[in-house]
Amino acid sequence: MTDAPLLDRAASCYLRVGQVAEAARCYREAGYFARSADLFARIGRYRDAATDYAAAGLIHIAAWVLVHNLNEPTAARASLAPDPGDPADLVDPGGQIDPADLAGLADPVESAVGSMFDALERRLVSARCDVADRLPYRRILPVLADVQAMLAEASAAGRSAAEPAWPVNAASRRIEEWAVALAEAAHRYDQVALVFAAAVRGARPGAEQRWAEWSARVLHTELTLPSAARQTPAATSAEPATSPSVR
Numbered sequence: 697m698t699d700a701p702l703l704d705r706a707a708s709c710y711l712r713v714g715q716v717a718e719a720a721r722c723y724r725e726a727g728y729f730a731r732s733a734d735l736f737a738r739i740g741r742y743r744d745a746a747t748d749y750a751a752a753g754l755i756h757i758a759a760w761v762l763v764h765n766l767n768e769p770t771a772a773r774a775s776l777a778p779d780p781g782d783p784a785d786l787v788d789p790g791g792q793i794d795p796a797d798l799a800g801l802a803d804p805v806e807s808a809v810g811s812m813f814d815a816l817e818r819r820l821v822s823a824r825c826d827v828a829d830r831l832p833y834r835r836i837l838p839v840l841a842d843v844q845a846m847l848a849e850a851s852a853a854g855r856s857a858a859e860p861a862w863p864v865n866a867a868s869r870r871i872e873e874w875a876v877a878l879a880e881a882a883h884r885y886d887q888v889a890l891v892f893a894a895a896v897r898g899a900r901p902g903a904e905q906r907w908a909e910w911s912a913r914v915l916h917t918e919l920t921l922p923s924a925a926r927q928t929p930a931a932t933s934a935e936p937a938t939s940p941s942v943r
Contacts, residue, residue: 700726700727700728703722703723703725703726704722704723704726704728706719706722707719707720707722707723707726707728707731710722716735716738716739717735717739717741719735720732720735720736720739720741720744723735724744724748729748729749729751729752730748730749730752730754732744732748733745733746733747733748733749733751733752733754733757733758736748737761737765742761742765742766743766745761745765746758746759746761746762746765746766749761750775755775755776756776756814756817756818756821757817757870758775759772759773759775759776759821760772760817760820760821760824760874762775763821763824763825763828764824764874764877764881767828769824769825769826769828769829772821772824772825773822773825776818776821776822812846813867813868813871816839816842816843816846816871817867817870817871817874819839819842820839820843820871820874820875820878821874822839823835823836823839823840823878824874824877824878824881827878827881827882828881833882833883833884836878836879836882836884836887837887839875839878840875840878840879840884840887840890840891843871843872843875843891843894844875844890844891844893844894845894846868846871846894847868847871847872847891847894847895847897847898847900848893848894848895848897848898849898865901868900869900872891872892872895872900872903872906875887875891876888876891876892876910879891880914885914885915888910888914889907892906892907892910893907895907896921904921907919907921
Protein backbone atom coordinates (compact mmCIF):
# COMPACT_ATOMS: atom_id res chain seq x y z
CA MET A 697 0.00 0.00 0.00
CA THR A 698 1.32 3.42 -0.99
CA ASP A 699 2.22 5.71 1.90
CA ALA A 700 0.94 8.98 0.51
CA PRO A 701 2.06 11.20 3.42
CA LEU A 702 5.57 9.75 3.25
CA LEU A 703 5.74 10.32 -0.49
CA ASP A 704 4.42 13.84 0.01
CA ARG A 705 7.24 14.59 2.44
CA ALA A 706 9.77 13.03 0.08
CA ALA A 707 8.50 15.25 -2.75
CA SER A 708 8.97 18.33 -0.56
CA CYS A 709 12.54 17.28 0.16
CA TYR A 710 13.28 16.75 -3.50
CA LEU A 711 11.87 20.19 -4.32
CA ARG A 712 14.09 21.83 -1.72
CA VAL A 713 17.19 20.44 -3.47
CA GLY A 714 15.93 21.19 -6.98
CA GLN A 715 15.07 17.61 -7.99
CA VAL A 716 11.80 18.49 -9.68
CA ALA A 717 11.44 15.28 -11.69
CA GLU A 718 11.84 13.14 -8.57
CA ALA A 719 9.32 15.30 -6.72
CA ALA A 720 6.85 14.85 -9.57
CA ARG A 721 7.39 11.08 -9.45
CA CYS A 722 6.63 11.03 -5.73
CA TYR A 723 3.48 13.08 -6.13
CA ARG A 724 2.34 10.78 -8.95
CA GLU A 725 2.94 7.65 -6.86
CA ALA A 726 1.06 9.26 -3.98
CA GLY A 727 -1.90 9.95 -6.24
CA TYR A 728 -1.49 13.73 -6.13
CA PHE A 729 -1.81 14.00 -9.88
CA ALA A 730 -2.48 17.74 -10.13
CA ARG A 731 0.75 18.46 -8.27
CA SER A 732 2.79 16.02 -10.36
CA ALA A 733 1.30 17.42 -13.56
CA ASP A 734 2.27 20.98 -12.61
CA LEU A 735 5.84 19.87 -11.95
CA PHE A 736 6.09 17.83 -15.14
CA ALA A 737 4.88 20.85 -17.10
CA ARG A 738 7.45 23.04 -15.34
CA ILE A 739 10.33 20.88 -16.61
CA GLY A 740 8.91 20.42 -20.11
CA ARG A 741 7.69 16.83 -19.73
CA TYR A 742 4.39 17.69 -21.35
CA ARG A 743 3.34 14.13 -22.16
CA ASP A 744 3.54 13.22 -18.48
CA ALA A 745 1.83 16.49 -17.57
CA ALA A 746 -1.11 15.79 -19.88
CA THR A 747 -1.43 12.25 -18.52
CA ASP A 748 -1.50 13.40 -14.92
CA TYR A 749 -3.83 16.34 -15.52
CA ALA A 750 -6.27 13.87 -17.05
CA ALA A 751 -5.82 11.52 -14.08
CA ALA A 752 -6.63 14.45 -11.77
CA GLY A 753 -9.84 15.10 -13.70
CA LEU A 754 -8.52 18.36 -15.17
CA ILE A 755 -9.59 17.40 -18.66
CA HIS A 756 -9.45 20.86 -20.21
CA ILE A 757 -5.93 21.51 -18.94
CA ALA A 758 -4.81 18.11 -20.23
CA ALA A 759 -6.32 18.89 -23.63
CA TRP A 760 -4.67 22.32 -23.69
CA VAL A 761 -1.26 20.76 -23.02
CA LEU A 762 -1.83 18.26 -25.83
CA VAL A 763 -2.60 20.90 -28.42
CA HIS A 764 -0.55 23.88 -27.25
CA ASN A 765 2.59 22.20 -25.98
CA LEU A 766 2.61 18.96 -27.97
CA ASN A 767 0.88 20.18 -31.16
CA GLU A 768 -1.56 17.27 -31.15
CA PRO A 769 -4.96 18.79 -31.95
CA THR A 770 -6.56 15.46 -32.84
CA ALA A 771 -5.64 13.96 -29.47
CA ALA A 772 -6.75 17.14 -27.71
CA ARG A 773 -10.17 17.09 -29.36
CA ALA A 774 -10.58 13.39 -28.57
CA SER A 775 -9.72 13.95 -24.91
CA LEU A 776 -12.53 16.43 -24.37
CA ALA A 777 -15.55 14.82 -22.78
CA PRO A 778 -18.85 15.07 -24.69
CA ASP A 779 -20.50 18.41 -24.00
CA PRO A 780 -23.44 17.76 -21.60
CA GLY A 781 -25.97 20.25 -22.88
CA ASP A 782 -23.39 23.05 -23.17
CA PRO A 783 -22.85 24.77 -19.81
CA ALA A 784 -22.44 27.99 -21.75
CA ASP A 785 -26.23 28.12 -21.86
CA LEU A 786 -26.11 29.61 -18.35
CA VAL A 787 -24.19 32.60 -19.67
CA ASP A 788 -25.20 35.15 -22.25
CA PRO A 789 -22.69 36.23 -24.95
CA GLY A 790 -21.66 39.22 -22.85
CA GLY A 791 -20.51 37.00 -19.99
CA GLN A 792 -23.52 37.68 -17.76
CA ILE A 793 -25.15 34.91 -15.71
CA ASP A 794 -28.91 34.68 -16.22
CA PRO A 795 -30.51 34.47 -12.74
CA ALA A 796 -33.53 32.69 -14.20
CA ASP A 797 -31.33 29.71 -15.01
CA LEU A 798 -30.02 29.28 -11.46
CA ALA A 799 -33.17 27.91 -9.83
CA GLY A 800 -32.70 24.48 -8.29
CA LEU A 801 -28.90 24.56 -8.17
CA ALA A 802 -27.38 23.58 -4.82
CA ASP A 803 -24.99 26.54 -4.90
CA PRO A 804 -26.28 28.84 -7.66
CA VAL A 805 -23.35 31.26 -7.73
CA GLU A 806 -20.60 28.65 -7.64
CA SER A 807 -22.38 26.39 -10.15
CA ALA A 808 -23.02 29.18 -12.63
CA VAL A 809 -19.53 30.66 -12.35
CA GLY A 810 -18.00 27.22 -12.74
CA SER A 811 -20.15 26.54 -15.80
CA MET A 812 -19.07 29.82 -17.39
CA PHE A 813 -15.38 29.07 -16.89
CA ASP A 814 -15.76 25.46 -18.03
CA ALA A 815 -17.46 26.62 -21.21
CA LEU A 816 -14.76 29.21 -21.95
CA GLU A 817 -11.95 26.74 -21.27
CA ARG A 818 -13.49 24.18 -23.60
CA ARG A 819 -13.98 26.77 -26.35
CA LEU A 820 -10.40 28.03 -25.97
CA VAL A 821 -9.07 24.48 -26.35
CA SER A 822 -11.21 23.95 -29.45
CA ALA A 823 -10.08 27.28 -30.90
CA ARG A 824 -6.43 26.39 -30.25
CA CYS A 825 -7.04 23.12 -32.10
CA ASP A 826 -8.42 25.16 -35.02
CA VAL A 827 -5.23 27.21 -35.12
CA ALA A 828 -3.08 24.08 -34.97
CA ASP A 829 -5.12 22.63 -37.84
CA ARG A 830 -4.52 25.85 -39.80
CA LEU A 831 -8.21 26.66 -40.08
CA PRO A 832 -9.18 30.30 -40.76
CA TYR A 833 -8.06 32.46 -37.86
CA ARG A 834 -11.33 34.37 -37.82
CA ARG A 835 -12.85 31.30 -36.12
CA ILE A 836 -11.11 32.25 -32.86
CA LEU A 837 -12.60 35.75 -32.64
CA PRO A 838 -15.95 34.90 -30.97
CA VAL A 839 -14.39 33.10 -28.01
CA LEU A 840 -11.78 35.84 -27.60
CA ALA A 841 -14.56 38.42 -27.53
CA ASP A 842 -16.35 36.47 -24.79
CA VAL A 843 -13.14 36.13 -22.78
CA GLN A 844 -12.59 39.87 -23.03
CA ALA A 845 -16.14 40.53 -21.83
CA MET A 846 -15.68 38.18 -18.88
CA LEU A 847 -12.33 39.66 -17.83
CA ALA A 848 -13.59 43.23 -18.00
CA GLU A 849 -17.02 42.71 -16.48
CA ALA A 850 -16.77 40.35 -13.53
CA SER A 851 -14.53 42.56 -11.40
CA ALA A 852 -15.83 45.90 -12.68
CA ALA A 853 -19.29 45.26 -11.22
CA GLY A 854 -17.87 43.99 -7.93
CA ARG A 855 -18.32 40.48 -6.59
CA SER A 856 -20.73 39.52 -3.86
CA ALA A 857 -19.38 38.16 -0.61
CA ALA A 858 -20.96 34.78 -1.42
CA GLU A 859 -19.01 34.33 -4.63
CA PRO A 860 -16.03 31.95 -4.27
CA ALA A 861 -13.04 34.26 -4.75
CA TRP A 862 -10.14 31.82 -5.02
CA PRO A 863 -11.58 29.49 -7.69
CA VAL A 864 -12.80 32.49 -9.67
CA ASN A 865 -9.39 34.19 -9.58
CA ALA A 866 -7.52 31.00 -10.48
CA ALA A 867 -9.85 30.13 -13.34
CA SER A 868 -9.97 33.67 -14.76
CA ARG A 869 -6.16 33.87 -14.69
CA ARG A 870 -5.89 30.57 -16.59
CA ILE A 871 -8.44 31.76 -19.14
CA GLU A 872 -6.52 35.00 -19.60
CA GLU A 873 -3.28 33.06 -20.17
CA TRP A 874 -4.90 30.71 -22.66
CA ALA A 875 -6.57 33.55 -24.55
CA VAL A 876 -3.23 35.37 -24.85
CA ALA A 877 -1.51 32.18 -26.02
CA LEU A 878 -4.30 31.50 -28.51
CA ALA A 879 -4.16 34.98 -30.01
CA GLU A 880 -0.37 34.87 -30.11
CA ALA A 881 -0.39 31.49 -31.88
CA ALA A 882 -2.69 33.03 -34.49
CA HIS A 883 -0.42 36.10 -34.79
CA ARG A 884 -3.34 38.29 -33.74
CA TYR A 885 -1.44 40.65 -31.48
CA ASP A 886 -4.32 43.10 -31.62
CA GLN A 887 -6.42 40.48 -29.84
CA VAL A 888 -3.68 39.96 -27.26
CA ALA A 889 -3.86 43.68 -26.51
CA LEU A 890 -7.63 43.52 -26.16
CA VAL A 891 -7.41 40.60 -23.74
CA PHE A 892 -4.90 42.41 -21.55
CA ALA A 893 -6.87 45.66 -21.77
CA ALA A 894 -9.98 43.84 -20.56
CA ALA A 895 -8.03 42.33 -17.67
CA VAL A 896 -6.74 45.79 -16.71
CA ARG A 897 -10.25 47.27 -16.80
CA GLY A 898 -11.48 44.38 -14.70
CA ALA A 899 -8.79 45.13 -12.09
CA ARG A 900 -7.24 41.67 -12.45
CA PRO A 901 -4.21 41.54 -10.13
CA GLY A 902 -0.96 41.94 -12.05
CA ALA A 903 -2.62 42.47 -15.43
CA GLU A 904 -0.67 45.63 -16.26
CA GLN A 905 2.62 43.96 -15.41
CA ARG A 906 1.79 40.89 -17.51
CA TRP A 907 0.88 43.13 -20.44
CA ALA A 908 4.11 45.08 -20.13
CA GLU A 909 6.18 41.88 -19.93
CA TRP A 910 4.43 40.44 -22.98
CA SER A 911 4.98 43.66 -24.94
CA ALA A 912 8.69 43.65 -24.11
CA ARG A 913 9.10 39.96 -24.94
CA VAL A 914 7.09 39.80 -28.17
CA LEU A 915 6.95 43.33 -29.58
CA HIS A 916 10.25 44.54 -28.06
CA THR A 917 8.56 47.76 -27.03
CA GLU A 918 7.97 49.40 -23.67
CA LEU A 919 4.31 49.59 -22.74
CA THR A 920 2.97 52.83 -21.26
CA LEU A 921 -0.70 52.82 -20.34
CA PRO A 922 -2.69 56.05 -20.02
CA SER A 923 -5.09 56.14 -17.11
CA ALA A 924 -7.99 55.99 -19.58
CA ALA A 925 -6.89 52.50 -20.62
CA ARG A 926 -8.19 51.21 -17.30
CA GLN A 927 -11.69 52.38 -18.12
CA THR A 928 -12.25 52.12 -21.86
CA PRO A 929 -11.04 49.81 -24.64
CA ALA A 930 -10.86 52.63 -27.17
CA ALA A 931 -7.15 53.21 -26.71
CA THR A 932 -6.28 49.53 -27.19
CA SER A 933 -8.60 48.42 -29.98
CA ALA A 934 -6.22 49.26 -32.81
CA GLU A 935 -3.69 46.73 -34.08
CA PRO A 936 -0.12 47.41 -32.92
CA ALA A 937 1.70 49.37 -35.60
CA THR A 938 5.03 47.82 -34.60
CA SER A 939 4.01 44.29 -35.55
CA PRO A 940 4.09 43.42 -39.27
CA SER A 941 2.66 39.95 -38.61
CA VAL A 942 -0.71 41.16 -37.27
CA ARG A 943 -3.62 39.99 -39.40
